[in-house]
Amino acid sequence: MSSNLNGRLLEATCQTISEHADELTRLDQAIGDGDHGINMKRGFDALAAAAEELQQLDLPSALQKAGMLLVMNVGGASGPLYGSLLMAMGKAAVDTPSCVDDVVSMLRAGVDAVKARGKSDVGAKTMLDVLVPVLEAIEKNPASPCAAARQAADMGLEATRAMQATKGRASFLGERSIGHLDPGARSSALLVHAICNVLEDS
Ligand code: ADP
Ligand code: MG
DSSP states (O other), X not given: OOOSHHHHHHHHHXXXXXXXXXXXXXXXXXHSXXXXXXXXXXXXXXXXXXXXXXXXXXXXXXXXXXXXXXXXXXXXXXXXXXXXXXXXHHHHOOSSOOSHHHHHHHHHHHHHHHHHHHTOOTTSSSTHHHHHHHHHHHHHOTTXXXXXXXXXXXXXXXXXXXXXXXXXXXXXXXXXXXXXXXXXXXXHHHHHHHHHHHHHHO
């Protein structure tokens, strides 16, 4: 088990994607093409394989390198989107975030990059329905950012159930996309939980 924070974050995120790959795939079978779990597992397996190299980098470089690895290995719509998230977070990151403001600036840059890349925003039944409320919750609750982020992730995910998808493959289903959780929102919520668990433990 890795002792440094970046290493533990990497380990925890890779583990949660691996453990929930089948669930993500099942969600994508309902409103997409059934590959989200496979895509995400392939991407995070590539991160795990590069763990030694990633851990030697400072946070900005590690996030940018991880983002590039996701673009190259996840595929699908979610690869470039998660890749953009991490690369933009890396560009905005300071070496050692020391306050909630540092995390908020980093996350805001990442979320803005996903919006731009996906030409999307909240309400389209995507990962943004988790990422945007998480960002806002952290901003509003600097005293308990992890608790706020977890709750926002869970509520944002659940809210996708009633939405009709207007972006991505699920939008092809029109009204039939209603009544299902969005797979990308679920993977984002899993990542938020894994990251919060590590940060609260550190
Ligand atoms: P694909 O749809 O190409 O098969 P995945 O199944 O890996 O790719 O990822 C699907 C997820 O990507 C969706 O559940 C959704 O959360 C996210 N997504 C798709 N299109 C967009 C978009 N334009 N903006 C934001 N997120 C999107
Ligand atoms: Mg898919």
